[in-house]
Amino acid sequence: MPLLDTPTQPPTRRPSLPERIPELQNGDRLSHEEFMRRYEAMSGVTAELIDGTVYMASPVRLEQHGEPHSSIVGWLVAYRSRHPDVRLGDNVTLILGRDTDPQPDACLLLPESRGGRAKLVDGYVHGPPELVVEVAASTASLDA
DSSP states (O other): OOOOOOOOOOOOOOOOOOOOOOOOOTTOBOOHHHHHHHHHHOSSOOEEEETTEEEEOOOOOIIIIIHHHHHHHHHHHHHHHHOTTSEEEESOOEEOBTTBBOOOSEEEEOOGGGTOOOEEETTEEESOOSEEEOOOSSSHHHHO
16 A cells, blocks of 8 residues: 655644742742842742841731831931931842842931942842841841
């Protein structure tokens, strides 16, 4: 029997699935780049990278953290009202080094014209602000 010529179909390609970015886990050891990739892919999560280790936020109590935090932010808002060129941040990520991205409760930044050292890059603070405040009553073992 003669062989019949049959048209050959090109192999079908499966559509590639989007990359699944792993969620951050407390205790992960990551580089700054990997931490930021995962952190920006998550929503509603507070995490910090300290010396290459991920620390996830713990539940916050009113008396131990919420009220002191509010008082500190109120004090800093009052200060900024008298010094309008000062920048005030509440829970912003600071990029301080290769593997250190803390998220303190509050910070103040001076403008460069007044000797400020930190710079804004893509909305993140790069470098040390002039004042960093962390309420540590609820996480004293981590914040010490």
